Amino acid sequence: xxxxxxxxxxxxxxxxxxxxxxxxxxxxxxxxxxxxxxxxxxxxxxxxxxxxxxxxxxxxxxxxxxxxxxxxxxxxxxxxxxxxxxxxxxxxxxxxxxxxxxxxxxxxxxxxxxxxxxxxxxxxxxxxxxxxxxxxxxxxxxxxxxxxxxxxxxxxxxxxxxxxxxxxxxxxxxxxxxxxxxxxxxxxxxxxxxxxxxxxxxxxxxxxxxxxxxxxxxxxxxxxxxxxxxxxxxxxxxxxxxxxxxxxxxxxxxxxxxxxxxxxxxxxxxxxxxxxxxxxxxxxxxxxxxxxxxxxxxxxxxxxxxxxxxxxxxxxxxxxxxxxxxxx
Numbered sequence: 001x002x003x004x005x006x007x008x009x010x011x012x013x014x015x016x017x018x019x020x021x022x023x024x025x026x027x028x029x030x031x032x033x034x035x036x037x038x039x040x041x042x043x044x045x046x047x048x049x050x051x052x053x054x055x056x057x058x059x060x061x062x063x064x065x066x067x068x069x070x071x072x073x074x075x076x077x078x079x080x081x082x083x084x085x086x087x088x089x090x091x092x093x094x095x096x097x098x099x100x101x102x103x104x105x106x107x108x109x110x111x112x113x114x115x116x117x118x119x120x121x122x123x124x125x126x127x128x129x130x131x132x133x134x135x136x137x138x139x140x141x142x143x144x145x146x147x148x149x150x151x152x153x154x155x156x157x158x159x160x161x162x163x164x165x166x167x168x169x170x171x172x173x174x175x176x177x178x179x180x181x182x183x184x185x186x187x188x189x190x191x192x193x194x195x196x197x198x199x200x201x202x203x204x205x206x207x208x209x210x211x212x213x214x215x216x217x218x219x220x221x222x223x224x225x226x227x228x229x230x231x232x233x234x235x236x237x238x239x240x241x242x243x244x245x246x247x248x249x250x251x252x253x254x255x256x257x258x259x260x261x262x263x264x265x266x267x268x269x270x271x272x273x274x275x276x277x278x279x280x281x282x283x284x285x286x287x288x289x290x291x292x293x294x295x296x297x298x299x300x301x302x303x304x305x306x307x308x309x310x311x312x313x314x315x316x317x318x319x320x321x322x323x324x325x326x327x328x
Contacts, residue, residue, distance in 0.1 A: 001050065003027045003067055005110075007058050007101065008074035010037030012180050013115070013173075016221050017072055018042055022051060024225075029064055032075065033057040035089065036082050041180050058097035059089075068108040070228060073101045074115045076149070080269070081186035087145040094149025095156075102160045102168075111167035113228045114157050116235060118174040119147045123273040128243075130279035131172065131235045141271040154235060161233055169227050174239025174278045178217030178298065179305035183313055188212065189299075192250060193306050196257040198314050206268035208247030213277045215240035216298030219291040226287040239278035240291040252295075256303055 004021050008014040009030030014037065021028050027050040030042060034055065045051045056062065058075050076093050077083040083090040098114060105112040121129045122137035137147045154170055161168040177189045184194055195202050215238070223238035244252075250263050283289045 001025065001027050002069040003029065004070040004072065005029045005031060005064055005068055005104075006072045006074065007031045007097070008037060008076060008115075009053070010034060010039055010041050011074060011078070012041070012178075012182070013176065013217070013220065013224075014074040015041035015180055016178075016217055017074065017224065018045055018051070020221050020225060022048055026050070028052070029054065029068075031056050031058065031062075035086065036077050036079075038182070058100055059092040060100075062100045062104050064104065064108075068104070068110040071101055071105050071110050071112040072115070072224075072228065073098060073112065073153075076115070077146070078117075079182070079185040079187050080143070080146075083146040084142055090145045091149050094153050098153045098156055102156065102166065106160065106164055106166055111169065111228065112157070113169040113171060113224065114153050116154050116170050116172045117146075117150045118172055118237070118239065118276055118278065119143070119273075120151050120154065120172060121273075122147060123271060124275055127275050128241060128277035128279040129237070131237055131282055138271050142269075143271045158233075168233055169230070170233075170235040171224055171227055172235050172237045172239075172278075173220065174215055174237065174276065175212050176215045176217055176220045176239070178302050180217075181302070183306060183309065184316055188246065188249070189214065189302065190306070192253040193257065193303060194314060196253055196259045196261060197306065199259070199261070201262045201264045202250045202253065204246055204250055204263055204265050205272065206246075206265070208250065208263070208265065209245050210268075210272070210274045211243045211245050211276060212249070213240050213243045214295055214298070215291055216293040216295075216301075219293050223283060223287065223289045226289050227283075230287055232282075232286050236282050236286065237278040237280050238283060238289075239280065240295075241278055241280055242291075242295060243277040244295070252299070256299055
């Protein structure tokens with residue numbers, strides 16, 4: 001039986017990856033320090049014979065007994081609220097954490113896939129964004145702690161591939177949504193749905209003409225699985241190229257939730273990208289992958305998930321208590 005280590009396993013994408021690899025017949029070793037992850041996302045898996053969980057911070061030395069065939073590194077804060085609240089931890093998990101896991105992959109002779117992001121493109125000057133675009137990133141801006149952590153991840157991963165001959169895969173993940181997102185994590189879809197469910201006005205930052213491209217989680221997981229099993233060492237965009245303005249998307253949410261909230265506008269955060277659309281030509285050609293689930297269907301499933309949450313979840317503050325873990 002193949003064995004896979006998934007870091008960030010109690011998070012949104014990590015938990016869905018655990019589901020997929022168990023379904024594929026793997027023995028899954030899940031790892032998370034639970035700073036932003038939630039055990040509720042994987043509690044249904046604890047009864048599985050071929051699932052085990054390690055409560056561990058990957059910025060410290062990582063040891064996993066026995067063989068490993070694959071490693072998927074998804075440990076990182078992913079929402080602006082989180083990585084602006086814990087900037088040092090965000091930088092450490094992208095640098096020290098990635099270094100530790102690449103070393104583990106080298107020791108175990110395992111193939112490793114790292115979760116990079118469309119944020120490596122920054123506020124792009126090229127549209128849509130293809131993998132050969134180097135990006136437009138403010139290294140010292142507030143978002144730089146996330147953007148540069150991911151760019152470093154890519155650099156050190158390619159160094160291990162070229163210098164040590166390590167089998168590496170790099171996924172540049174664009175906006176993804178679906179069940180198990182945190183309702184109040186600050187990203188646009190849970191933010192809009194949460195506001196609609198609470199009867200609040202929908203908040204748009206900027207004039208609403210900035211664009212995003214949303215990929216449903218099932219499509220994202222399929223793309224990641226195909227990338228891991230491919231022969232592609234260079235970065236590959238995994239996302240949905242169907243682009244929409246935030247203003248139009250807010251209206252879609254109002255229609256979906258059958259609410260009559262107004263839209264209110266606030267100033268745009270520093271370095272917030274104005275356009276985001278993946279060029280997925282490489283994924284189509286090399287992985288035979290493209291999204292299958294329409295935004296209308298994906299949003300219907302996501303809204304039903306948020307509706308099913310306990311009412312107290314609606315009113316939890318978006319600013320989680322990170323205590324002193326950021327000071328290390």
